[in-house]
Amino acid sequence: MGVKLLLDKANVPGIRTYEVYRREGGYRSVEKALKEMNPESIVEEVKKSGLRGRGGAGFPTGMKWSFIAKPEGVPRHLVCNADESEPGTFKDRYLMEFIPHLLLEGLIVSSFALGSHDTYIYIRGEYAWITDILEEAINEAKANGWLGKNILGTGFECNIHVHRGAGAYICGEETALIESLEGKRGNPRIKPPFPAIQGLWQRPTVVNNVETLAAIVPIINMGGEEYAKIGVGRSTGTKLISACGNINKPGVYEIDMTISVEEFIYSDEYCGGIKGGKQLKACIPGGSSVPILPANLLLKTATGETRYMNYESLSDGGFATGSMLGSGGFIVLDEDQCIVKNTLTLARFYRHESCGQCSPCREGTGWMEKILHKIEHGHGTIADIDLLWDIQRKIEGNTICPLGDAAAWPVAAAIRHFRDEFEWHINNPVLSQTSNFGLQHYADPIHVPA
Amino acid sequence: MTYTFNDTQMAELNRLVARYPEGKQKSALLPALHLAQDSFDGWLPTELMDYIANLLKIEPIEVYEVASFYSMFNLKPVGKFIFEVCQTGPCMISGSDDIIAYIQEKLDIKPGETTKDGVFTLKLVECLGACGYAPMMQVGKIFREHLTKEKVDSIIAEYRATVTN
Numbered sequence: 001m002g003v004k005l006l007l008d009k010a011n012v013p014g015i016r017t018y019e020v021y022r023r024e025g026g027y028r029s030v031e032k033a034l035k036e037m038n039p040e041s042i043v044e045e046v047k048k049s050g051l052r053g054r055g056g057a058g059f060p061t062g063m064k065w066s067f068i069a070k071p072e073g074v075p076r077h078l079v080c081n082a083d084e085s086e087p088g089t090f091k092d093r094y095l096m097e098f099i100p101h102l103l104l105e106g107l108i109v110s111s112f113a114l115g116s117h118d119t120y121i122y123i124r125g126e127y128a129w130i131t132d133i134l135e136e137a138i139n140e141a142k143a144n145g146w147l148g149k150n151i152l153g154t155g156f157e158c159n160i161h162v163h164r165g166a167g168a169y170i171c172g173e174e175t176a177l178i179e180s181l182e183g184k185r186g187n188p189r190i191k192p193p194f195p196a197i198q199g200l201w202q203r204p205t206v207v208n209n210v211e212t213l214a215a216i217v218p219i220i221n222m223g224g225e226e227y228a229k230i231g232v233g234r235s236t237g238t239k240l241i242s243a244c245g246n247i248n249k250p251g252v253y254e255i256d257m258t259i260s261v262e263e264f265i266y267s268d269e270y271c272g273g274i275k276g277g278k279q280l281k282a283c284i285p286g287g288s289s290v291p292i293l294p295a296n297l298l299l300k301t302a303t304g305e306t307r308y309m310n311y312e313s314l315s316d317g318g319f320a321t322g323s324m325l326g327s328g329g330f331i332v333l334d335e336d337q338c339i340v341k342n343t344l345t346l347a348r349f350y351r352h353e354s355c356g357q358c359s360p361c362r363e364g365t366g367w368m369e370k371i372l373h374k375i376e377h378g379h380g381t382i383a384d385i386d387l388l389w390d391i392q393r394k395i396e397g398n399t400i401c402p403l404g405d406a407a408a409w410p411v412a413a414a415i416r417h418f419r420d421e422f423e424w425h426i427n428n429p430v431l432s433q434t435s436n437f438g439l440q441h442y443a444d445p446i447h448v449p450a
Numbered sequence: 451m452t453y454t455f456n457d458t459q460m461a462e463l464n465r466l467v468a469r470y471p472e473g474k475q476k477s478a479l480l481p482a483l484h485l486a487q488d489s490f491d492g493w494l495p496t497e498l499m500d501y502i503a504n505l506l507k508i509e510p511i512e513v514y515e516v517a518s519f520y521s522m523f524n525l526k527p528v529g530k531f532i533f534e535v536c537q538t539g540p541c542m543i544s545g546s547d548d549i550i551a552y553i554q555e556k557l558d559i560k561p562g563e564t565t566k567d568g569v570f571t572l573k574l575v576e577c578l579g580a581c582g583y584a585p586m587m588q589v590g591k592i593f594r595e596h597l598t599k600e601k602v603d604s605i606i607a608e609y610r611a612t613v614t615n
């Protein structure tokens with residue numbers, strides 16, 4: 001059993017309620033932070049912990065917090081990003097649904113550190129029942145003196161508000177989220193200015209992911225240095241992984257980032273192996289935006305090293321032979337899955353979710369979907385593969401926000417590693433409508449030159 | 451048709467607006483539109499959007515442009531129950547195609563259509579954050595997960611029963 005810091009109490013009956021949560025030691029970090037620490041020392045602890053943002057980009061949280069501007073007389077805001085819409089990702093939902101008070105506890109400490117008196121949770125609109133759970137938890141916390149004015153008699157005031165989105169993946173991007181929170185369309189802003197200087201209502205704002213903010217609780221309780229001892233290298237602490245696809249045990253797992261990808265997939269403690277005793281063909285290890293890897297490059301790096309479930313190891317080899325930990329949305333594909341079709345559904349997703357502000361993203365995502373649709377339905381040509389490659393390359397890096405890159409990468413990686421499957425589809429327009437390319441050589445050991 | 455919130459709905463609107471600073475009531479637009487859509491017929495006719503604009507003291511166009519941006523707001527009439535079935539990668543590799551085909555057959559409608567009796571609308575949507583519990587669909591406020599054909603049958607029967615009684 002690995003270390004658990006967030007979900008250690010997830011199975012305690014009634015942990016969703018304030019009473020049980022508190023009895024199990026909840027809200028201790030608020031007492032410690034408000035009574036024994038000050039905002040600066042909290043930011044220091046978070047820096048020492050090495051915590052990196054759990055929303056996907058992995059930016060060091062302590063450093064992000066230290067950038068927030070503190071102009072005289074201007075309120076500052078902490079916003080919790082609970083938009084969770086990256087395909088394959090459903091970890092924040094689990095945390096909020098089952099241990100809502102852990103998030104609130106993290107939010108109160110973080111609000112104190114950042115000086116936010118009105119903190120917002122921006123939750124995706126479809127998580128309607130979780131909105132109710134959070135509101136209930138907020139009421140309980142308020143009734144017990146953890147929210148509102150003069151918390152613990154320290155004079156610190158903090159209110160938490162839940163704001164429901166309404167169905168738009170782009171609102172997970174932090175500046176689009178801010179626009180949406182202002183009651184507008186979710187069009188990402190051009191940066192600079194960064195939210196830390198001018199965010200919500202032009203005020204200094206920090207946007208952090210749900211899991212990031214929950215992790216503040218163990219960091220304060222155990223101290224940043226102790227937290228940093230868990231994990232390996234710059235992958236400190238624990239990470240929630242939401243595993244889905246063709247595995248025996250889909251679900252949300254908390255891992256310390258020292259386990260191998262192989263163990264994660266095959267051990268009964270985690271995914272429990274591939275469903276139906278089939279073979280592993282490919283995996284998208286960090287949410288739909290990160291590069292897909294064939295089985296052989298997933299389990300071992302291009303140099304034959306074991307690949308581990310952490311930031312560094314999953315990205316070993318760069319995009320040529322590696323991927324990313326991303327949001328922790330771990331999507332497993334078995335030998336019967338078609339890479340072309342899978343890529344098509346993702347291309348459709350990004351076309352649907354593009355806000356339309358930048359031409360490369362708006363037009364490019366539409367073209368990619370159309371071409372993939374053509375190939376999938378037996379009307380593609382070999383030149384289409386090159387055209388796809390060309391389009392994705394023209395989107396990447398040429399847009400206001402990273403959604404453009406996120407749309408380009410899955411297509412690029414699919415062609416990079418599965419080009420022969422695309423060619424097979426094109427060369428077998430009839431056969432490919434009723435059967436799949438299959439596993440082929442994708443799980444074969446990679447030849448590592450001596 | 452003119453729309454007016456009753457006292458409970460108005461109290462809820464005021465609670466929503468109070469979360470934002472003085473003068474920033476436009477921030478309540480998304481929550482207010484959810485309230486409006488849920489309070490009336492499950493969609494947002496122009497008159498209803500105008501009413502919300504009036505309540506939040508913003509221009510009608512500010513409401514239209516927002517309502518048309520977000521996929522949860524319906525700008526056309528819908529059935530009493532909307533089956534929003536996820537079709538994105540993780541659901542697709544877990545068998546959502548079969549479920550979608552089965553629902554179409556059972557309800558005799560295509561995606562985007564409503565049954566003649568006005569009870570069901572079928573909508574295909576993108577990832578709802580339930581990938582590990584696929585195939586799945588959202589119906590109203592709840593997620594129906596691990597769908598099988600048998601489960602679809604009983605879900606349809608369940609909702610039908612609520613309208614015939």
Ligand SMILES: Cc1cc2nc3c(=O)[nH]c(=O)nc-3n(C[C@H](O)[C@H](O)[C@H](O)COP(=O)(O)O)c2cc1C
Pocket residue numbers: 052053054055056057058059061081082083084085086169170171172173174175207208209210212213401402403406
């Ligand atoms: C298109 C797009 C969608 C995103 N969706 C999410 C999301 O759903 N949840 C999230 O926490 N971060 C999301 N992000 C990342 C946020 O912009 C931001 O980096 C993150 O909330 C910062 O929090 P963290 O540092 O704690 O990870 C998204 C980014 C992009 C470009």
Ligand code: SF4
Pocket residue numbers: 170187188353354355356357358359361362399400401402403404
């Ligand atoms: S990259 Fe796409 S989603 Fe992002 S701002 Fe441009 S058009 Fe909008």
Ligand code: FES
Pocket residue numbers: 087088089536537538539540541542576577578579580581584586
């Ligand atoms: S892909 Fe269907 S819920 Fe995520």
